Amino acid sequence: MELDARKLRILKAVIDEYVLSAAPVGSRSISRRSGLNLSSATIRNEMADLEELGYLEQPHTSAGRVPSDKAYRLYVDSMMRRSRLSEDEVRLIRRYFDRRIDGVEMVMQQTAQALSEVTQYTAMVLPPVLELNRLRHIQLVPLMEGRALLVVVTDTGFARDAVIRVPEHMRVDELEKLSRLLTARLYDCRMDQVAERIQGELGAELRERRAFLSQVAETIERQMTPDARSVELSGATNMLHYPEYSDMAKARSFLAAVEGRDALYGMLKRASQVEFCITIGAENDLAPLQDCSVVTATYRIGELPVGSFGVIGPTRMNYSKVVSVLEYMRRSLGEVLSNYIEEDE
Incomplete structure (x- = not known):
């Protein structure tokens, strides 16, 4: 069933609120803050419909509702608008990329560190394939x-x-x-x-x-072909700052999955076939990542796609910001690598 305009606006308001608060969202909160000019009762009825349609879920301990993976997928595919990076975010990224470069492996490390710092999620970078190196x-x-x-x-x-x-x-x-x-x-x-x-x-x-x-x-x-050992990882423990990972067993399972790198390597290899890739919740094959979203992008040297990188965060991540950060960084990374190769020749 296709959602009408009012349901879409309410669903987007719930997602926006939940991304910020990490707390189940009630109709009264949406009525007060969203600017929808709808009564709390109307919003409550619409949210009940959205729950029946599988876009919202109600935790057992709360009267509020949270977005489902289905809701995030609709948001990413149809409602998301890329945000503009702040001057501080651009400055932070440039601080890493403007440093003196001592080999491509150092560039990969700096890229992972910059990405994890600016997003506050877990960052991963797959270095360039070497086939076209000399x-x-x-x-x-x-x-x-x-x-x-x-x-x-x-x-x-x-x-x-x-x-x-x-x-x-x-x-x-x-x-x-x-x-x-x-x-x-x-x-x-x-x-x-x-x-x-x-x-x-x-x-x-x-x-x-x-x-x-x-x-x-x-x-x-x-x-010539990167393997799991070559994946640069940064900010693995960033996820522990989010309430979704306050459970220690869940946190340990996540850390074991990402620090082993095999799963990350597989995701980045598959992601290298497309410009951008977003997998949400249960769309991820690996069980410890099924409460996460993974956003990846390819980067280029000239016109040639040579590698991929991305972030892992909770499903309530700020998708708009992450995509904008990756877009900015993939261009910057391509420029840094191209300049490094030209200087070395």
């Missing part, structure tokens, strides 16, 4: 016998490392020589072409080390 350095660092640390550095400041097996009797000086050769031959090669070149031309040239080079190539290929 290789700057490969180093094979000897460890214990039979092991070496493979370190790969790209033109955007990303460094990735992994422990790999080394053939028996492969000397330290041979590892150093191979590091120099790989760096010289693959310098400025796009990362999505590195593995193919190692296994192809270099494997044919160094046949006696073909199996080892194949292992190097496969490891680099895995390193």
Whole structure:
């Protein structure tokens, strides 16, 4: 059933009030504060209808009502207007982005910190995919016998490392020589072409080390795609400030879910397919997040979408503000990354 204009106005007033107060909303409160020019009795009847339609819920201990996930979905899809960031909010964000940048990983950390501070929710950032980065350095660092640390550095400041097996009797000086050769031959090669070149031309040239080079190539290929460990997280404990998470068991469950990062990585990977994504309450697959909303956005380097970031907050979050913050920050983040790459070249 499509809601008429009066029901929509009352529902929006309930949502606005509940976002601010976190307390169940009564008809008298809406009558006094909303400017709807409707009697408390009329509002009460309309709220009863909205409850029957699934847009409002009544907690057992209260005479007031709270919005349902269905109400928030309608609000986000049809009623929300993006808000304008305050000068203080813009200044806070710029304070993070105007700092001296020492590598892209530092940018990811600052982005997560700025986002959690300005929204007061939990922020998460997935770093750029590395396929279109260019290789700057490969180093094979000897460890214990039979092991070496493979370190790969790209033109955007990303460094990735992994422990790999080394053939028996492969000397330290041979590892150093191979590091120099790989760096010289693959310098400025796009990362999505590195593995193919190692296994192809270099494997044919160094046949006696073909199996080892194949292992190097496969490891680099895995390193190109961010994994759960690369998710930058900030403000996980911000959620404990909201009354929805005053229950310690619920709070612990939430913290365990986000600090493990696997769930965040999955959400951010899926979100990277669209400009903006908002999932509300039970729309989230993970049980500890089904009392939360997740808002994510992609960011770009030039015209190319390269990563995603977002926030997790209570379902009564200030959606308008969050979307406006993400819109501003995705542009700022893209500019910072583009400038960093240009300066490094």
